[in-house]
Structures are given as C-alpha cells and as structure tokens.
Amino acid sequence: MFEQVANKLKKAEKIVFVTGAGISQESGIPTFRGKDGLWRKYDAMKLATIDAFYEDPKLVWEWYEERRQNILAAKPNPGHTAIAELEKHKQVHVLTQNVDGLHQRAGSKQVYELHGSIITIRCTTCSFKDNITSRFSDLPPLCKCGSILRPDVVWFGEALPQDVWQDAIVQASSCDVMIVVGTSLVVSPANLLPVYAKQNGAVMIEVNPEETQMSSSMDLSLRSSAAKALPELLTIVS
Numbered sequence: 001m002f003e004q005v006a007n008k009l010k011k012a013e014k015i016v017f018v019t020g021a022g023i024s025q026e027s028g029i030p031t032f033r034g035k036d037g038l039w040r041k042y043d044a045m046k047l048a049t050i051d052a053f054y055e056d057p058k059l060v061w062e063w064y065e066e067r068r069q070n071i072l073a074a075k076p077n078p079g080h081t082a083i084a085e086l087e088k089h090k091q092v093h094v095l096t097q098n099v100d101g102l103h104q105r106a107g108s109k110q111v112y113e114l115h116g117s118i119i120t121i122r123c124t125t126c127s128f129k130d131n132i133t134s135r136f137s138d139l140p141p142l143c144k145c146g147s148i149l150r151p152d153v154v155w156f157g158e159a160l161p162q163d164v165w166q167d168a169i170v171q172a173s174s175c176d177v178m179i180v181v182g183t184s185l186v187v188s189p190a191n192l193l194p195v196y197a198k199q200n201g202a203v204m205i206e207v208n209p210e211e212t213q214m215s216s217s218m219d220l221s222l223r224s225s226a227a228k229a230l231p232e233l234l235t236i237v238s
C-alpha cells in the first residue's frame with residue numbers, strides 16, 4: 001500500500017499523526033458523520049454544546065455516560081497498536097480529535113487530546129478534575145462543592161485547550177511525514193493541522209475508506225481502514 005512513499009517513510013525522523021473517530025470505528029465506537037454516525041441519529045446542538053448542557057444536564061449526561069461505558073468497554077485495534085509500535089522506530093506524535101483515550105491505552109506516549117477526554121471529569125465551578133472510569137449512578141453527578149460535574153471534552157463553540165493546541169501546531173509544523181487517519185477534516189481548527197504540515201514540506205499521507213476535502217492534496221491517499229493499513233507501516237520502517 002505504501003510503496004510510493006516507502007523511501008520517505010524510512011528516511012523520516014518525525015512522523016505526526018492526525019486522527020479522528022474513524023481510527024476507533026474498528027474498536028466498535030461509532031464515528032460522527034459516517035454511515036452509522038452519531039450526528040446522523042442525534043442532534044449535536046441538543047447534546048454537545050454548553051447551552052444544551054445547562055438547559056438539560058440530565059439528558060446530556062445520560063448520553064455521555066452511555067458513550068463513556070461503551071468506550072471503557074472497547075479495546076484498541078491494530079490501527080492504534082501500530083502507531084504505538086512505531087514509537088520504537090521513529091519520533092511519533094499523535095494529534096487526536098478523539099476523546100476515547102484508546103491511543104494511550106495502546107501504548108502511545110505522545111498524545112495531544114485536541115478535544116479533551118471523556119474519561120476526565122471536571123467541575124463546572126471549582127478546580128476539581130480527575131479521571132473517573134466508574135459508572136455514575138446519579139445523573140447529573142455533583143462535585144463535593146455542590147456544583148455539576150461535566151465531561152472534560154470540547155463542545156461545539158468552545159475553545160480547544162490552548163496549551164495542547166499550540167503544541168499540536170509546533171508538531172504539525174515540524175514533521176517529516178504527516179499521516180491523517182480516520183477524520184473527515186470538517187471540524188476546525190483541527191483540520192488546519194495538515195495545512196501546517198504541507199506548508200512545511202512534509203510528506204502527506206491519508207488513510208480513509210472515503211475521500212476527504214484534502215485527499216487531492218495528499219502525496220498518498222489510501223482508500224483503506226486504519227486497522228488494515230497502519231500495521232503495514234511498521235513493516236516498512238522496522
């Protein structure tokens with residue numbers, strides 16, 4: 001699959017991945033805009049905005065708690081594992097839009113969570129913040145300070161965590177190869193990261209069963225799934 005970029009992959013020192021929901025699809029986690037995508041079934045403006053949260057925190061929490069338990073029951077797939085394994089051969093940084101923590105569970109060390117984490121819970125008022133994997137019985141759950149807790153994810157209309165975003169721009173602008181996996185690239189500002197890499201002269205590779213708005217500007221755009229294509233990367237660089 002990667003013949004036409006094999007030499008550049010072998011020579012590369014730093015490989016940066018930009019990943020989206022598609023890399024976790026083969027772990028049983030639905031994408032957002034794909035065939036069985038979440039935003040095809042649910043109204044994002046009723047479930048994934050701060051206004052929706054304050055309008056009906058119980059509804060929002062019921063949906064997030066169901067997603068949390070689904071994610072906690074899921075396992076990394078060969079796509080996640082291949083990226084983690086690649087760290088043994090190359091400098092690898094993973095800029096992910098996913099909130100599922102599967103890259104870290106696969107063993108990836110340099111993961112930048114652009115849209116936060118569904119495992120991390122924080123208070124809407126005080127500085128409480130912690131990773132919580134147990135199921136919440138009372139929804140919405142309350143903090144010791146009495147305020148409502150929320151998942152530490154970035155909702156529509158909210159800013160990305162600025163430290164993570166700035167670090168992601170640095171990595172995207174200094175990589176030899178960028179591999180864009182499982183994202184429709186419709187959400188900004190994450191969809192700017194491939195632009196930074198291309199402007200910096202990186203070799204651009206895409207893995208996605210479907211075309212995206214950047215497919216034509218890739219050096220290689222593979223119509224394949226993450227779990228099928230990414231393990232082959234290892235055979236080239238190891």
Ligand code: APR
Binds near residue numbers: 020
């Ligand atoms: N392997 C690789 N790619 C896949 C696979 C797979 N097995 N299955 C689906 N895909 C591709 C789809 O073709 C699609 O292009 O993954 C992409 C998923 O796109 P989206 O559902 O739009 O997800 P994503 O790009 O991650 O969404 C970005 O939008 O809803 C918000 O905050 C949320 O982080 C999310 C952001």
